[in-house]
Each structure stands twice: as structure tokens, then as C-alpha cells.
Amino acid sequence: MTVLTPHPTTADLIRSVVVALLAILQVLVAALAGSAIGEVARSVDTPLLAASWAFSIWSLIYLGFVVYAVYALLPGQRGRAIHRRVGWWLAATAVANALWILAFSHRWVVTAELLLIALVVALAVTYSRLSRDHAQDLTEQLAFRLPLSIYLGWSSVALVLGLMAAGVSVGLPAEGVLPQVGAILLLVILTAVVLSVIGSSAGFAGFAAAVVWALVGIVANDRPIAVTAVAAIAAAVVAVQAARRIGRSVQPLRLALG
Known part of the structure; x- marks a missing residue:
């Protein structure tokens, strides 16, 4: 059955152009920031700091x-x-991302964390709305979802990494038992949330892969042994659970990519 696409309106064109311009803007802001993001991240050393290569994502x-x-x-x-359901939410993510880069590169770590929270909320809303239906074809899966x-x-x-950095920036200890316990608790909570997303939604393959990438980045960055062990276990659990759910599906590609 052929699915009819509503005729695009002027509002649709405006939304699409705004999103495209913001996509370019955030790339330019990131390019201008250069290595400042990495330098600031390394200067606020915490038990949950990932290796430099992980940020290449x-x-x-x-x-x-x-x-x-x-x-x-x-x-x-x-x-x-x-696109009408999620376009403006994705425009909001581009704005939040650009502002986050500017804030973090200027060492406004707490402000940057608040902007990162706004970014994740907008992305989560978009992901939730995408999960209500399936992609119309492989192109949509690869180019969009x-x-x-x-x-x-x-x-x-x-x-989560930024939360630790924000705590250290306002005077909380960066070394010792307390920050390590805090880091482990955050990893446990993060893992629980990630497993919930994997278990209840479609299109989670990229989500799970990015989480595993970040956790491996923590493991590879010579963190305290307890934090490293928990991060390694979390990465393995997320990877196994994602693979198991996809492998058991009668439509693995649709489940993996949405």
C-alpha cells in the first residue's frame, strides 16, 4: 500500500531550512572551539573521564x-x-549543543552541564517520538534514525561524565573513596537506564553502540580500578543485552535501526 505524504507547506520549508542552518552552525562552533573542549575536560580530572580518542565520536x-x-x-x-513531530526538537538540540560547546570551552562547567541536560532531554523526546512507528525504508534508518x-x-x-566534572568544578573532591563511590553509583544508574531503553524501544543499535564506546573509553583511560571494573562490566552487559534482543527478533534490522 502506498503511503501518501502530505504536501509540504511553507512552515515545513522554514523548519527544514532552520534545521539545516543550525546543523552547519554547530559544526562551525565545534571547529572554532578546536581542542579547547578536550583541554578543559582533561583539566577537570574525575574518575569518569574517558580517553581522548573517545571524544572523536x-x-x-x-x-x-x-x-x-x-x-x-x-x-x-x-x-x-x-519530521513535523521532531524537527523543531532537533533544532533545539543543535542550539543546545552549540551553547554547550561555548560554555564548556570557556570553563563554565556547571552551565555547560545544564545545557547538556537540555540537549539530552530534547534528544530523548525525539527518540521517543521516532519509536512510535517504523522507518519507511533503509535510507530513513541510516540517514535519520x-x-x-x-x-x-x-x-x-x-x-554523566559532565555531572562528575561539574561537581569537581564547584569544590567536590576529585580523588579518594567518595568520588569513586559516586562514579560507581552513576555508572550503575546509567546502565539501568540504558538497559531499560534497549528493552523497551526499537532503533537502539546506535544508542547501545555509542554507550559501549563511551564506557570503553573510560576503561581505557587508567581510571581507579573499581571504576574501571564497573565500567567494563557495564559495557559488556549493554553489548550482550543489545545483541541478544536483536538476535532473538524475527525482524532484527527493523528492531536494531527502527
Whole structure:
């Protein structure tokens, strides 16, 4: 059965153009910030700091967002209900991301964490709305749903890393038993949330992969042994659970990519 796409309106065009411009803006802001983000992150050392190479995933995220923006701008896409439901939410993520970069690069760590929370909330709303139906084809899965899933996965872990950094920036200890216990508790909570998402939604493959990538980054960064062990176990549990659910599905590709 052929699914009719509503005729795109002027509002659809405006939304799509705004998202595309914001996609370019966040790339430019990230490029101008350069290595400042990494330098600030390393200067606020916490038990949950990931290895430098783990942050390279931002390049993939920005590329994925640009691909989505181009995809959503196509005449055959602009009028679709799915873009109307999530387009402005994704525009909000681009604004929050650009502001987060500026705040963090200027060492406004607490402000940056608040912006990161706003970013994750907007991504979570978008992911939830996408989960209400399936993609119309593989192109949508790869150009739209997969990039968003990766973005949410990494940002969710980044929020937890940023929470530790914000605590240290306001005077909480960075070393000793207390921050290690705090880090382990945050990892346990994060893992529980991630497993809940994997168990209750479709299109979680990129989400799970990004979370595992971030956790492995923590393991590889010579953190306290207890934190390293918990991060390693969390990465393994998330990877196994995601693989098991996909492997048991009668439609594994649809479950994995949405």
C-alpha cells in the first residue's frame, strides 16, 4: 500500500531550512572551539573521564546531523508527519549543543552541564517520538534514525561524565573513596537506564553502540580500578543485552535501526 505524504507547506520549508542552518552552525562552533573542549575536560580530572580518542565520536555525530538535515530538506521528506513531530526538537538540540560547546570551552562547567541536560532531554523526546512507528525504508534508518540514536547514546554518557566534572568544578573532591563511590553509583544508574531503553524501544543499535564506546573509553583511560571494573562490566552487559534482543527478533534490522 502506498503511503501518501502530505504536501509540504511553507512552515515545513522554514523548519527544514532552520534545521539545516543550525546543523552547519554547530559544526562551525565545534571547529572554532578546536581542542579547547578536550583541554578543559582533561583539566577537570574525575574518575569518569574517558580517553581522548573517545571524544572523536563527536565528528561522526556532527556528520550524521548534517546528513539528517539534508535528508529532511528533500521535497519528498519535508511534509512527512515524522519530521513535523521532531524537527523543531532537533533544532533545539543543535542550539543546545552549540551553547554547550561555548560554555564548556570557556570553563563554565556547571552551565555547560545544564545545557547538556537540555540537549539530552530534547534528544530523548525525539527518540521517543521516532519509536512510535517504523522507518519507511533503509535510507530513513541510516540517514535519520541511526544518527539520532548514536547522538542520544553518547550524550547520555557525556551527561554523566559532565555531572562528575561539574561537581569537581564547584569544590567536590576529585580523588579518594567518595568520588569513586559516586562514579560507581552513576555508572550503575546509567546502565539501568540504558538497559531499560534497549528493552523497551526499537532503533537502539546506535544508542547501545555509542554507550559501549563511551564506557570503553573510560576503561581505557587508567581510571581507579573499581571504576574501571564497573565500567567494563557495564559495557559488556549493554553489548550482550543489545545483541541478544536483536538476535532473538524475527525482524532484527527493523528492531536494531527502527
